Structures are given as C-alpha cells and as structure tokens.
Amino acid sequence: METVNLGFTPRDWQSETYRRLRRFSVLVVHRRGGKTVQAVMKLIDSALKFLGERGQFAYIAPELKQAKGVAWDYVKHYAAKVPGTSINEAELWVKFPNGAKVRLFGADNPNALRGYYFDGVVVDEVAQMKREMWGEILIPALSDRKGWALFIGTPKGENLLNELYVYAQQHTDEWFARSYTVYETGIFTAEEIEKLRSQMSDSQFRQEYMCDFSASSDNVLITLDEVEAAMRRNYVGPEYCHAQKRLGVDVARFGNDATVIYCRQGLRAGPFTTLEKKDTQEVADRVAVAVMKTKAELTFVDQTGVGAGVADALRRLRVRTIGIDSSEKATEYDRYYNKRAEMWCKMAEWIKNGGELPDDPILRQDLTAVQYSFKDARILIEPKEDIRKRLGRSPDRADALALTFAMVDMPAEDPLGLGGRMVQDDRKLSDFNPLAGATRSSEHEAGDWDPHNTNL
DSSP states (O other): OOOOOOOOOOOHHHHHHHHHOOSEEEEEEOTTSSHHHHHHHHHHHHHHTOOSSSOEEEEEESSHHHHIIIIIHHHHHHHTTSTTOEEETTTTEEEOTTSOEEEEEETTSGGGGTTOOOSEEEEESGGGSOTHIIIIIIHHHHHTTTOEEEEEEOOOSSSHHHHHHHHHHHOTTTEEEEEEOHHHHOOSOHHHHHHHHHHSOHHHHHHHTSOOTTOOOTTBSSOHHHHHHHHHOOOOGGGTTTBOEEEEEEOOOSTTOOEEEEEEETTEEEEEEEEOSOOHHHHHHHHHHHHHHHTOSEEEEEOTTTHHHHHHHHHHTTOOEEEEOTTSOOTTTTTBSSHHHHHHHHHHHHHHTTOBOOOOHHHHHHHHHOBEEEETTEEEEOOHHHHHHHHSSOOHHHHHHHHTTSSOOOBOSSTTSSSSOOOGGGOOGGGOOTTOOOOOOSSOOTTOOOTTOOOO
16 A cells, blocks of 8 residues: 655644544534644545545535635645545545545535535534534435544534534544643644733633633623523522513414413523414414413513414403514613514523523523624614524524513512412512522422423
8 A cells, every 4th residue: 555645744632633533523623723624634534545436525614615715725735645636626626546535515505415425524613504414414425324424613602513512422432522722732822822812802712712612702692601500590489479470472484483482480481382383373272271271471472474363363362462563662762772672681681680491402592692783872683584594493482482571570460379469578569579589499399380391
C-alpha cells in the first residue's frame, strides 16, 4: 500500500478525538478551533481507506455556498496530494483512485440529498439545521451501508446540536461526545483569549469560546439558565391554589403546527395537551373538557384566523372565554409594541421571578428560541415566521402558555372549594400577588393535579 503524506499535523486535541470517534460522534469546539479541518481529514482518510465499491462521503453545511466557502479549499488542498485524484469544481466533489468520492452539500435544499447513500458524513454548524435533516434524510442514507456521522459545531442554545450532544452522552455504545473550550485546544495565547473576552459580552464569550449550551445571545428574551431553573422548581398546593386557574389556547393554523391547550395557576404551569388536525368544533369541545377537568375559571384563545371560530364556539358552550389578538394594542402600550410582546414579556418576568415549568424539552426549545428588539422605543417580539424558520415549527406550547398572561393574575373565586369568592388574608384585589409564597417542596400534595400530565 502506497503511503502519501498529506501535510497535515494534528494538534493534541485533534489526535485524541480522532482515536475516540465512534460510528456517531458529536464534536463541540469553540470558534476557530480547527474542527472543520479535523472533519475534512476524517472524510479524506475514510475515503482513501474505503475497500468497498463506489464509496460516497459527504460534507454538509447549512447552505451549499457556506460549505464551499468553509471546506472546499481544505478538501482540494489535501485531496490533490493523492496521485490520480479527480477534482470537479462545478459539482464540488473529489474522486480518489479507489473510486471513493467526497462531495459537498447544503442543508438548505434537503430534497437534493434524498436518494443518496453515504458511507460517512460530516455535518457542520448543526445548530443552524432543522431537526428533520437527521431523522428524515441522513439516517436512511446511512442505514443500508452502516455509514458513520460526525456532527460538529459551536453551541447556539436549544437546537439539534444540543439534542444530539445530550443523546450521545447517554448512549455511549455507538455514540461519542466531546466538548473543547478555548482553554483546551491551545489555539490562542492567554493574552489573545483575554482580548477576546474583553471585546465580547459574557453570554457571547460563554457561547462562542466556552462551548456553553446554557449561554444565550444578548437579545434572547428568556435564557436557557432561567428555563432550567424554572423546570427544577416544585411547589405544593398552598403556594399557588389562591390564584385563578386559567387556560391558554393557541390554535393551529396550517402545516405542522399544533393546537395547544395550556393550564396555569399562579406560580405553577401545567398540565397541557396538544391537538393535531382538528376542526373548529372539535377543538372547542376539547377545550371545554379541559375546563371541566382543571376547573379553570378563564380561557384565553388566540383568535387570529381560525382561532376566532374556536372562541365563538366556546362562548356558545358557555365557557368563560376571552379572544386575544396578538397584534392589538398592549395594555401597557408605552412599554410593549403590541399584545404579543406584552404577554411574552410578562411570561418571561414570571419565569425569572419564581414560576414553575414542567420538564418538557419542546417547551424548553420554544421559550429559549424567541428574540426581541425595540421599535418606537417599545419591546417587540420577533415574528412567528422567523422562529419557525429556525425551529422548523411554530413555538405553539410557549405561545399557549403566554396567552395565560393576557390579563393580570387574579385570586381564585373559590380557592378552598367552599362555594364562594374568597381573598385570603383579607387582601384587596389590587394587592394580589401571584408570586407570593414561593416555598419549594420535593413533593406535591396528594391528589393534586400534576403539571407533567399531558392528558387534559
């Protein structure tokens, strides 16, 4: 066998990683850490050593032009040193003498990948890709020839990269996961690291150079740290039963969106349920059942589009319903650009000040995906369409929960089940504080409704 020196000398962390890679691996490395070169060398090495027929290997970036700009020069540089290698500039592939190919693709056109088989793939900047890229496209493409996959990237909140990293840590039989911070790779001097730190915000440095999944960009409304803290809280009945129980209903409009019914009482959120492909009357019937099961006193329905029909149907069923138009004027119009911004900001404040959330991965993603800006000196939440592009779906669960903040929290009409309106401790309605009494407990009261039960 002929030996060809490609001229690549791996750093210590790259050598360590290469020896430990499994069939499926997730490599999280800080910006400019050398992960792309490492991945390209893995592709070339695997292609050169491939003994089967028509070996096919791929480097996939979020967009084809990004793949070309980031990896193509590396692929050509090292592949061209192998005698007999063919290079196709138009289709971005190299073919080695044994017939194995390495080709570049973009995830922006996933249908272009359908029908391919792969013996190995590198998926770069995974945080920017939709989740179906792995489940619907790559798993089938790798299955028949038992190909391998290497996912590389830098953290960017809750997304496919984070999910795969956590999964890899839990399934070590076929998976490997490793994270390298700027202090571990040896790329930068201590002086350069301090310069980077001084020029960036804390969250930016934690995300880009410390590979911290819990760091968020500066314009994220609710951080991952805040959501995780809320999901660890555990309240008992007396700490929230004095508050009004209410439902938020986000009605699905099209495509993969789902109707979500979310219950909240004071400090505690849950239970919730999701409905798919239900007509207006079916949704109204299910909401009415949820009202009876939870004994909710008030129901808020997003009446934009088909939601208006659900709100009307609920009123005919004598359910106490308030239709909410998220584009309408906010109650505190000097602070919030519209009602949607106001509801989301009130929910964010509730989470930060002691609210309890169920441990739901989809809700976690929904809450941490939303960004804000300012317009006319008022807070504006980004459009649903922009969120849908990043998540691959609408943040239905978070939107449903946000609807429960459409009006100020009120005390429960009958907190002790005695048949009359009571305000404990002779409190005035104007003094009511839904965040009062935030004492945590390890157990819920016996017979209490469970926020983790998704069967409304």
